[in-house]
Amino acid sequence: MKLSERKEKILASIVEYYIATGEPVGSKTLLEHSSLSVSSATVRNEMAELSALGFIEQPHTSSGRVPSQLGYRYYVDNLMNSYELPAQEKRLIESRILSASGEPQQILEQAGQVLAEITNCAVVSTTPCDEHAVIRRVELVPIGTRTAMMIMLSSSGILKSKVCKLDCELSLDIIELFYNVVSKNFIGKSAEEVSVAMIQTLALSLGSKSLAVSPLLITLSDLAQMTEQTQLLLQGQSNLLNYTDYGNAYEIMEFLRRSDPLTSFFSSKKNANAPRILIGKENQFRELQDSSVIFSNYNVSGKESGTLGLIGPTRIDYARLIPSLKYLTEIVGNIMSDTLED
Amino acid sequence: MKLSERKEKILASIVEYYIATGEPVGSKTLLEHSSLSVSSATVRNEMAELSALGFIEQPHTSSGRVPSQLGYRYYVDNLMNSYELPAQEKRLIESRILSASGEPQQILEQAGQVLAEITNCAVVSTTPCDEHAVIRRVELVPIGTRTAMMIMLSSSGILKSKVCKLDCELSLDIIELFYNVVSKNFIGKSAEEVSVAMIQTLALSLGSKSLAVSPLLITLSDLAQMTEQTQLLLQGQSNLLNYTDYGNAYEIMEFLRRSDPLTSFFSSKKNANAPRILIGKENQFRELQDSSVIFSNYNVSGKESGTLGLIGPTRIDYARLIPSLKYLTEIVGNIMSDTLED
DNA sequence: AGTTAGCACTCGGGCAAACAGAGTGCTAAC
DNA sequence: GTTAGCACTCTGTTTGCCCGAGTGCTAACT
Numbered sequence: 001m002k003l004s005e006r007k008e009k010i011l012a013s014i015v016e017y018y019i020a021t022g023e024p025v026g027s028k029t030l031l032e033h034s035s036l037s038v039s040s041a042t043v044r045n046e047m048a049e050l051s052a053l054g055f056i057e058q059p060h061t062s063s064g065r066v067p068s069q070l071g072y073r074y075y076v077d078n079l080m081n082s083y084e085l086p087a088q089e090k091r092l093i094e095s096r097i098l099s100a101s102g103e104p105q106q107i108l109e110q111a112g113q114v115l116a117e118i119t120n121c122a123v124v125s126t127t128p129c130d131e132h133a134v135i136r137r138v139e140l141v142p143i144g145t146r147t148a149m150m151i152m153l154s155s156s157g158i159l160k161s162k163v164c165k166l167d168c169e170l171s172l173d174i175i176e177l178f179y180n181v182v183s184k185n186f187i188g189k190s191a192e193e194v195s196v197a198m199i200q201t202l203a204l205s206l207g208s209k210s211l212a213v214s215p216l217l218i219t220l221s222d223l224a225q226m227t228e229q230t231q232l233l234l235q236g237q238s239n240l241l242n243y244t245d246y247g248n249a250y251e252i253m254e255f256l257r258r259s260d261p262l263t264s265f266f267s268s269k270k271n272a273n274a275p276r277i278l279i280g281k282e283n284q285f286r287e288l289q290d291s292s293v294i295f296s297n298y299n300v301s302g303k304e305s306g307t308l309g310l311i312g313p314t315r316i317d318y319a320r321l322i323p324s325l326k327y328l329t330e331i332v333g334n335i336m337s338d339t340l341e342d
Numbered sequence: 343m344k345l346s347e348r349k350e351k352i353l354a355s356i357v358e359y360y361i362a363t364g365e366p367v368g369s370k371t372l373l374e375h376s377s378l379s380v381s382s383a384t385v386r387n388e389m390a391e392l393s394a395l396g397f398i399e400q401p402h403t404s405s406g407r408v409p410s411q412l413g414y415r416y417y418v419d420n421l422m423n424s425y426e427l428p429a430q431e432k433r434l435i436e437s438r439i440l441s442a443s444g445e446p447q448q449i450l451e452q453a454g455q456v457l458a459e460i461t462n463c464a465v466v467s468t469t470p471c472d473e474h475a476v477i478r479r480v481e482l483v484p485i486g487t488r489t490a491m492m493i494m495l496s497s498s499g500i501l502k503s504k505v506c507k508l509d510c511e512l513s514l515d516i517i518e519l520f521y522n523v524v525s526k527n528f529i530g531k532s533a534e535e536v537s538v539a540m541i542q543t544l545a546l547s548l549g550s551k552s553l554a555v556s557p558l559l560i561t562l563s564d565l566a567q568m569t570e571q572t573q574l575l576l577q578g579q580s581n582l583l584n585y586t587d588y589g590n591a592y593e594i595m596e597f598l599r600r601s602d603p604l605t606s607f608f609s610s611k612k613n614a615n616a617p618r619i620l621i622g623k624e625n626q627f628r629e630l631q632d633s634s635v636i637f638s639n640y641n642v643s644g645k646e647s648g649t650l651g652l653i654g655p656t657r658i659d660y661a662r663l664i665p666s667l668k669y670l671t672e673i674v675g676n677i678m679s680d681t682l683e684d
Numbered sequence: 685a686g687t688t689a690g691c692a693c694t695c696g697g698g699c700a701a702a703c704a705g706a707g708t709g710c711t712a713a714c
Numbered sequence: 715g716t717t718a719g720c721a722c723t724c725t726g727t728t729t730g731c732c733c734g735a736g737t738g739c740t741a742a743c744t
Contacts, residue, residue: 024736026735026736026737027736027737028735028736038687038688039687039688040688040736041687041688041689041690041738042686042687042688044736044737044738045686045687045738047737048737048738058736058737060694060695060696061693061694061737062693062694062695062696062734062735062736062737063696063735063736063737064735064736064737065736102491102504102506102507103503103504103505136485137483137485139481139483139493141479141481141493141495143478143479143495143499143682144682147681147682149444149495149501151481151493151503153483153485153491157485157505159491159503161445161493161501161503162444162445163444163445163499163681165444165681237579237595238592238595238596238599241588241591241592241595242592246583246588249580249583250580250583250584253579253580253583257580338507339505339507340486340489366707368706368708369707370706370707371706380716380717381716381717381718382707382717382718383709383716383717383718383719384715384716384717386707386708386709387709387715387716389708390708390709400707401725402723402724402725403707403708403722403723403724403725404706404707404708404722404723404724404725405706405707405708405724405725406706406707406708407707
């Protein structure tokens with residue numbers, strides 16, 4: 001549906017004024033804050049039609065208008081002029097992120113913090129996940145006579161470690177055997193390929209040494225699982241309190257804590273290089289249906305690997321925040337790619 | 343100050359009833375919920391005296407009484423009968439924590455989650471910090487021709503890693519040189535000893551190889567810093583919404599985000615093997631003065647290393663939560679010690 | 685046909701008055 | 715020292731009221 005130019009102007013004014021102030025906007029206030037040169041009565045007529053079309057609604061019979069979900073959608077799709085991020089702000093963001101060390105988790109943490117500050121929204125991000133990631137390197141660092149720390153590095157740059165306790169002494173030949181087994185059977189394999197069954201048959205084939213090596217193999221498989229799992233990072237939760245009521249804020253927090261639904265949602269929404277915007281009920285999660293969710297993927301080495309997302313009110317400042325989010329995902333992707341690149 | 347037995351009974355009843363219900367308790371309700379066999383008038387008289395002494399107070403002139411800070415303090419110090427955690431709950435806690443892998447961070451995370459669930463409080467915990475910790479092991483894992491991941495393990499079991507980019511190719515002899523330098527100059531040293539100055543003089547002494555090795559040394563010193571820093575872990579923040587108002591919840595969240603004050607506060611309060619309880623204004627942080635803070639240290643290998651803490655309302659259920667917290671710190675300490683032990 | 689002025693109408697927010705209920709402190713008797 | 719009784723106080727809630735903002739409609743105007 002295409003609105004007349006004047007209706008579009010009015011809708012844009014309503015959306016922008018409401019986003020800026022949070023106050024429902026009446027015909028008079030609208031005139032004061034727009035360049036329209038018609039009377040308030042005309043505006044009222046137009047508003048009545050916009051109401052009928054479902055683009056705006058009234059909190060109560062005699063209050064100003066507020067954009068409806070559909071109104072925001074129309075605004076985002078047709079009216080919003082996405083402005084370019086000023087170079088100064090770009091540099092500010094960049095400098096804060098570059099200070100983080102090279103680990104994905106830390107880069108995300110830093111990026112999330114910056115994002116939470118500049119957007120005043122809750123920030124969710126997922127650690128990079130590359131379905132085609134393979135085990136790149138495994139190291140075993142003895143830290144006692146029968147304990148060792150195993151470290152796994154995946155091709156997507158994820159580093160995980162876990163302590164492994166053995167039933168017997170960790171002798172040099174066991175270590176050597178382990179490394180042999182690893183390089184023959186695990187390096188270059190993806191996490192899914194490291195199944196329990198595979199570990200078991202492998203352990204059996206080792207014969208007498210099996211007893212000593214199998215705890216190591218189990219740890220290895222644990223690590224493979226951990227590497228594959230995307231984690232959800234939450235930041236700026238306090239910002240939720242700025243826009244929702246008590247109960248909803250609590251619900252959202254609890255929802256975010258059960259990170260699984262969002263994680264799988266994000267990972268199902270790849271193949272989009274532009275930020276996605278879900279306004280109100282456009283998302284499937286009851287707890288978030290009074291909020292808007294904006295999320296965008298970051299690319300590591302050209303592949304979409306993780307997501308940065310914002311959760312804010314439906315009257316979130318789309319025009320300002322979308323470019324910020326977009327820029328941040330770019331930066332995050334670049335830095336992570338840098339780390340991996342030779 | 344020692345109260346009469348009857349006053350103690352009345353105070354205990356008030357505290358317990360108020361903790362249980364959140365309702366101010368009047369003379370009549372008190373009688374219904376205690377074993378006293380006197381009339382309400384007598385209770386009123388006693389209450390008036392308790393009021394005068396400052397142990398209880400009235401929200402408004404004609405409402406029931408509520409324990410004052412002093413009242414809670416007296417209760418905690420003299421009246422509370424700390425009950426033993428039922429074996430069943432112990433086992434439940436244990437099973438959930440044992441499922442965590444061996445890294446301190448993950449153990450804490452798991453423990454924090456359990457704690458948040460059973461207490462309905464916000465949980466803060468600090469990663470283990472041993473001032474006498476020394477660098478135990480450094481590993482350099484090449485992940486590209488000019489990038490490597492450096493991994494540092496401290497004697498207190500902390501594992502940190504950072505990616506390091508070199509200006510030139512990471513040749514075998516550079517790696518060897520690096521390991522030599524490390525084992526000669528860093529292993530067994532504490533983080534404080536790894537100063538920038540020390541790195542610089544060391545780099546100079548390497549002559550022509552300095553250029554190649556110094557990025558590695560800088561990364562090493564970064565890692566040493568990271569190892570030394572205690573991190574603050576936050577969980578169950580949503581529980582804050584259950585007891586404070588909006589503004590205060592926001593303030594507490596922001597306060598917790600600026601983790602430094604609490605971290606240094608906790609680390610200054612070691613040398614106590616029992617849980618500590620700070621009621622209301624007994625703590626020094628304005629944001630927390632409407633709350634109670636209960637915290638307890640966990641010991642790794644016999645040394646106090648980190649803290650688990652609860653933040654909740656002043657009407658928190660002291661009698662129930664203190665044993666839970668205590669048990670959890672014991673468990674956490676034990677598991678972490680296990681990991682380190684040979 | 686589109687625009688405008690004018691007007692009656694509606695509804696929420698704020699404010700005061702009225703009210704019910706819980707709990708107190710005090711007094712006088714036991 | 716304890717108790718019964720009673721007047722008093724204070725809060726939270728409900729009710730009614732008014733004010734203001736904003737609407738929709740009608741009739742006139744261009």
